[in-house]
Amino acid sequence: MYVVIEGIDTAGKSTQLDILKNNHKEAIFTKEPGGTQLGLKLREMALNGEAKSKVAEMFLFLADRAEHIEEVIKPNEKNMIVSDRSVISGIAYASNLPLEIVISLNLIATSNTLPTHVILLELTKEELTKRLQGKSNDSIESRGIDYLINIQNRMKETVKMLKLNHIFIDASLSIKEISEKIEDFING
Ligand SMILES: Nc1ncnc2c1ncn2[C@@H]1O[C@H](COP(=O)(O)OP(=O)(O)O)[C@@H](O)[C@H]1O
Numbered sequence: 001m002y003v004v005i006e007g008i009d010t011a012g013k014s015t016q017l018d019i020l021k022n023n024h025k026e027a028i029f030t031k032e033p034g035g036t037q038l039g040l041k042l043r044e045m046a047l048n049g050e051a052k053s054k055v056a057e058m059f060l061f062l063a064d065r066a067e068h069i070e071e072v073i074k075p076n077e078k079n080m081i082v083s084d085r086s087v088i089s090g091i092a093y094a095s096n097l098p099l100e101i102v103i104s105l106n107l108i109a110t111s112n113t114l115p116t117h118v119i120l121l122e123l124t125k126e127e128l129t130k131r132l133q134g135k136s137n138d139s140i141e142s143r144g145i146d147y148l149i150n151i152q153n154r155m156k157e158t159v160k161m162l163k164l165n166h167i168f169i170d171a172s173l174s175i176k177e178i179s180e181k182i183e184d185f186i187n188g
């Protein structure tokens, strides 16, 4: 089982992952970017805005993903894996290119190893605005509210285009309500 927690910045992914770590001690927890040794270096470069070219930035995340799939996901496919972000973020955030092209590049990076369960935490513009005010933003988050809402819409479109098993959860529900919906979906 390859479960991914998806959502734009501040959607509540880390909060739900902390609960999942308590409820599923047997699972392997990982993330993108930064789920491998190479990925940590790539994450640093990407989040510090070192790539001036958006295409170069996309390839940093693709390299992170290829390494992550090879080193973490594939070797553990028989176990329960839970990842903070995935190919869904990869496709959605590369918003300077048409979805179809980015999907093809990501299918190469993932060698078609796709999540079996996609959990997308969905924010309203109002809730996102409120939450972003409470944190310092990395180079990607500082691109603004409308940018992130567009990314969220691309995430939903991507999940549907890839026909992945998924649940969209209203991220403004209580932490407990969201956690219960996640458990029902995973155990369903
Ligand atoms: N269901 C929720 N309702 C209200 N606030 C939440 C909820 N889940 C998380 N938060 C808060 O929103 C902020 C971002 O949560 P976090 O889990 O760090 O999001 P992400 O990992 O997706 O960036 C944190 O301040 C967190 O306490």
Ligand SMILES: Cc1cn([C@H]2C[C@H](O)[C@@H](COP(=O)(O)OP(=O)(O)O)O2)c(=O)[nH]c1=O
Binding pocket: 008, 009, 010, 032, 033, 047, 061, 062, 084, 085, 086, 089, 090, 091, 093, 094, 138, 140, 141
């Ligand atoms: C996985 C991935 C993340 N990102 C972005 C989303 C985030 O803004 C940033 C780092 O992700 P993350 O560490 O999850 O940030 P946060 O916890 O604030 O959500 O990288 C991409 O642009 N492309 C990708 O392929």
